Amino acid sequence: MQAVTVVPGMAGSAVLDDVPEPAADAGPVLVEALAVGVCGTDAEIANGGYGWAPPGQERLILGHESLGRVLDPGPTGLAIGEHVVGIVRHPDPMPCPSCAVGEWDMCSNGLYTERGIKQAHGFMAERWRVEPEYLVRVDERLGTLGVLLEPATVVTKAWQHILSIGQRTFWDPQVVLIVGAGPIGLLAALIGVQLGREVHVLDRVTTGPKPGLVEQLGASYHVGTVAELGLQPDIVIECTGVVPLIVEAADAVAAGGIVCLTGIGSPDTTTAATAALLAKDAVLKNLVIFGSVNANRRHYFRAARVLARADRAWLEQLVTRRVRPADVEQALAGRPDDIKVVMEFAQP
Template identity: 60%
Template sequence: MKAITVEPLVADTARFEEIPEPALHEGSVLVEAIAVGVCGTDVEIVHGAYGWAPRGEKRLVLGHESLGRVLDPGPGGSLKEGDLVVGIVRRPDPVPCPNCAVGEWDMCRNGLYTERGIKEIHGFMSERWRIEPEYAMKVAPSLGILGVLLEPTTVVVKAWEQVLAVGHRAFWQPETALVTGAGPIGLLAALIGKQHGLEVHVLDRFETGSKPALVRALGATYHTGTIAGIGFEPDVIVECTGASEVISQALSSIAAGGVVCLTGVGSGGRAVSAPGMASLAAAAVLKNNVVVGTVNANKRHWYRAGQVLAHADPGWLASLITRREPADRFMHALERQPDDIKTIVQFADV
């Protein structure tokens, strides 16, 4: 079979090549790949920024945003041939740390976790892949190709869970939320904010294109410019850009008692000076603000992400998938185009 592989930490080594069929030890469930979402993590791995091959191997199969069709469900379990499934990305560390021991591998304390397509386990960008039944999440047939959005949705499901858990450390009635960045994570964060009944605003740098229309179709408000320019202090800010200047604006613009949730991992930028940081810290103290970082998701979030997608307008969700590339053109999928939101590599039809 063929797969998209890379030699981690070595730039420009990605290729679509023949590899052996997935081994049984990788999981008793055999899956035919339908589609795999492309995100910044994949781009960075291809560029040699990071990534780890399985132990004893030189190359890593890419891809962690999966959608597939069960070919062989293996012995027992609830899956059957033809079911649509996605694969959970992270696996708990073998020690395990206290969090991994209770199934919260997204909160791993010692960093010994592994991740499909990123760290020490092959990913999903292959014509067929195997998975352990407990890490295969069944997707409602009605979602079809939209099931490929499940993994990015888990990230913001967890983000909102963290926001609400922290916010309710005291009496709190949030009314307004700002999402910074209108990529797939930002738009899905806005979707969940609307599902929670909040007045949602989205800030991005594009003045035209599909993003403003998608935000308005949610019943949210689209902004460009600065956070201060939106004209109010949000109760919640979900930061999805990773840009240092936007982060500092968020910290200085959050309402008293509000929560800033950081989901974006950027490449730095203009640093906040020490005096500036002291001012931001003083404001956070005096306004009882909280800043929380969040990454990855555990099985609870995968289940809830399925509920989020099931309650969303399928036409709106479909608009998030702006480009589909066949597997042999995967390098084109990595090249970001101006109006891209979510690009997928498609291996087969649903």
């Protein structure tokens, strides 16, 4: 079969390759790939930034945003033809306390594996196998849009943690600022609107689909700096990892507010000065600034409900490019108007 593979740590090594069929010991459920989302993590791995092949192997099958169709359910309760999404992170074998209770997204010893990222083959293959506990059913009526489930889990988890942290004191959050209008930012805005909050989205582009997508949600779109908005949000979800924007967000957020960081960027300011500014705001304003990454099984179920409640026509617009596996170089090369690029393996 064919799969998109890379040599982790080697830039330019991504190719559509002939690989063996997935081994039976990878899981009893055999899945036919329908689509795989392409994100910045895939591009960074393909550029040699990081990534780890399975033990004893040179190449890693890429892809962690999956959508597939069950070919062989094995001895499980699944049915042939059901649409499913594979869970990315698997617990460590030790296990740590978090992994032991199914919260492997909070793994404390770093021995987890992640499909398509860390020591486990991903989903950019014609077929893949998995254990049933790492599968989530997806409504077939979503079609290819089921591939949005994994990125939706990231912000579903972020929102869950925000609302849990908010219970530390009396808190009545109304205004939300999302920094960055990529897929994560737009899905974070979608959840904010579903929760009935006043949502503002800040990005740097003035053309393309992003402003319209934000407005269709009933949210407000802005360009410029956080300081120029004149807002005092109760919640900030920062999706860019740009250090000055993180500092501006902490400065702007209301006293007692929460800043959630979901993006990782390159440092472009003095570390000590940045730390001092963030510490000052966090202490004097009783802020919580925390990071969130990955998701566990319950976040997949909650994200599925988020997508089910969303307007299908709005979700369709998030997919700005559809490519075939042979076009892997084009898929990994970002374009200015890209939101979500989807690699299609088969028709739903």
